[in-house]
Amino acid sequence: MEYEVVIGIETHVQLKTQSKMWCGCANAFGAEPNTQVCPVCLGLPGVLPVANEEALRLTTLTGLLLNCTIARYAKFDRKNYFYPDAPKNYQITQYDKPSTFKGFLDFEFQGGIARVNITRAHLEEDVGKNFHFDRSSGVDFNRAGVPLLEIVSEPEITSADMAHEYLNALKEVLTYGGISDCDMEKGMVRCDVNVSVRPKGQTALGAKIEIKNMNSFSGARRALEYEIPRQIEVVSKGGKLSQETRRWNDEAGITETMRSKEQAHDYRYFPEPDLMPFAPDDDWIASVQRRVVELPLARKQRFMRDFDLPAADAQAFVWDVPLGNYFERAAQQTKSPKTVANWVINNLRARLTETQTTLENLKFPPESLVDLTGLIESGKISTKIAQDVFIEMFNSGEPPSAIVEKSGLSQVSDVDALGKFCDEAIASNPKSVGDYRAGKVAALNALKGQVMKLTKGKANPNLVGEILENKLKN
Numbered sequence: 316m317e318y319e320v321v322i323g324i325e326t327h328v329q330l331k332t333q334s335k336m337w338c339g340c341a342n343a344f345g346a347e348p349n350t351q352v353c354p355v356c357l358g359l360p361g362v363l364p365v366a367n368e369e370a371l372r373l374t375t376l377t378g379l380l381l382n383c384t385i386a387r388y389a390k391f392d393r394k395n396y397f398y399p400d401a402p403k404n405y406q407i408t409q410y411d412k413p414s415t416f417k418g419f420l421d422f423e424f425q426g427g428i429a430r431v432n433i434t435r436a437h438l439e440e441d442v443g444k445n446f447h448f449d450r451s452s453g454v455d456f457n458r459a460g461v462p463l464l465e466i467v468s469e470p471e472i473t474s475a476d477m478a479h480e481y482l483n484a485l486k487e488v489l490t491y492g493g494i495s496d497c498d499m500e501k502g503m504v505r506c507d508v509n510v511s512v513r514p515k516g517q518t519a520l521g522a523k524i525e526i527k528n529m530n531s532f533s534g535a536r537r538a539l540e541y542e543i544p545r546q547i548e549v550v551s552k553g554g555k556l557s558q559e560t561r562r563w564n565d566e567a568g569i570t571e572t573m574r575s576k577e578q579a580h581d582y583r584y585f586p587e588p589d590l591m592p593f594a595p596d597d598d599w600i601a602s603v604q605r606r607v608v609e610l611p612l613a614r615k616q617r618f619m620r621d622f623d624l625p626a627a628d629a630q631a632f633v634w635d636v637p638l639g640n641y642f643e644r645a646a647q648q649t650k651s652p653k654t655v656a657n658w659v660i661n662n663l664r665a666r667l668t669e670t671q672t673t674l675e676n677l678k679f680p681p682e683s684l685v686d687l688t689g690l691i692e693s694g695k696i697s698t699k700i701a702q703d704v705f706i707e708m709f710n711s712g713e714p715p716s717a718i719v720e721k722s723g724l725s726q727v728s729d730v731d732a733l734g735k736f737c738d739e740a741i742a743s744n745p746k747s748v749g750d751y752r753a754g755k756v757a758a759l760n761a762l763k764g765q766v767m768k769l770t771k772g773k774a775n776p777n778l779v780g781e782i783l784e785n786k787l788k789n
């Protein structure tokens with residue numbers, strides 16, 4: 316029997332705000348333990364939370380970026396549980412009235428575009444971090460109360476690879492939108508995966524198994540690559556799976572039972588009495604709407620369509636937004652955007668990295684690259700000379716035409732002048748001449764190289780070839 320896999324993913328993302336969700340403590344990674352805490356985020360008695368407006372904005376912005384409906388009435392709830400990392404013994408979250416819901420994310424997958432629907436994206440707070448020592452344990456509450464967004468996908472993902480691509484695409488959107496820095500090593504993005512299997516064609520879902528403790532997207536993929544065959548094996552042997560939570564053991568490369576359905580928490584959700592419901596009006600949503608940016612996939616498709624770029628080039632401009640913007644300004648002024656893209660990717664990007672220069676400090680405008688490629692296309696300079704001109708314009712900021720003019724780098728296209736160099740090359744390379752006349756066509760390249768050397772690379776190589784051929788025929 317054939318089986319199919321159903322996967323849903325819950326992604327937790329720390330929002331990029333200056334301060335925490337309910338207090339003014341800094342939202343910053345890496346400080347000494349328990350130095351970014353106050354009575355509010357330590358859950359001391361008698362304190363009141365005050366919502367961080369930027370976190371509310373970023374939540375709405377995420378909703379807009381993920382094509383969600385923005386709730387005009389959202390509220391906060393208490394999720395009750397006792398665990399050392401939760402100082403209040405409850406977490407403030409959004410239960411039945413989330414800020415945004417019913418959206419979707421499109422992403423590239425297996426040569427096409429896949430869509431995964433988003434159930435909801437709701438706002439909550441992060442908890443502290445437990446540390447275990449030889450004979451004791453400690454908790455760092457610096458992270459407690461950091462605004463956290465939970466993005467829940469519909470169970471529509473059908474493979475480990477698709478889950479991996481979904482997570483990457485989601486991360487790209489969140490980074491692009493300025494929602495989060497999504498630094499996985501700093502724990503800014505975490506995910507839990509729900510996975511079940513069922514015989515192909517069956518509509519009812521199989522037993523839902525949740526996998527936790529994956530600290531990278533590749534970890535999530537590996538966990539699924541282990542868990543899916545495990546479930547299929549149990550079911551295909553006539554066994555029965557029951558709903559449970561499993562832990563991914565990254566070192567061993569296996570999932571292990573954490574708790575069964577019977578041990579599942581009852582969180583006793585109830586409305587947070589210390590916070591007003593959140594009911595954004597048109598103006599407020601419009602102010603967030605102005606922060607919506609073009610998403611990576613849309614940008615890639617636009618660059619491929621408008622500038623006729625291959626996917627790899629367009630992708631390079633998706634990964635490096637400022638570089639892409641720079642290219643775009645140049646591309647709008649040329650008929651050969653692909654040539655300009657080559658210069659931006661192969662020369663400009665490499666040079667910026669080598670010299671540790673940022674685009675803001677770049678000395679020449681995009682127009683100079685258009686100028687440079689124009690000089691090559693019109694045959695004024697060779698591609699080789701263009702490399703030297705590029706270095707010069709990178710260093711001085713001078714327009715390429717001026718550099719060519721000033722230093723006499725203009726390509727020699729004068730047949731008489733080139734003819735003399737060709738004669739010289741023929742006279743001093745009797746062996747190559749003999750080879751060529753004996754039918755070894757490749758010998759012409761040696762002579763051509765000689766002329767390029769004599770002219771210090773300034774000769775028009777195609778013209779040199781023609782002249783040499785004519786001379787050797789006679």
Ligand SMILES: [Zn+2]
Binds near residue numbers: 338339340354356
């Ligand atoms: Zn605080």
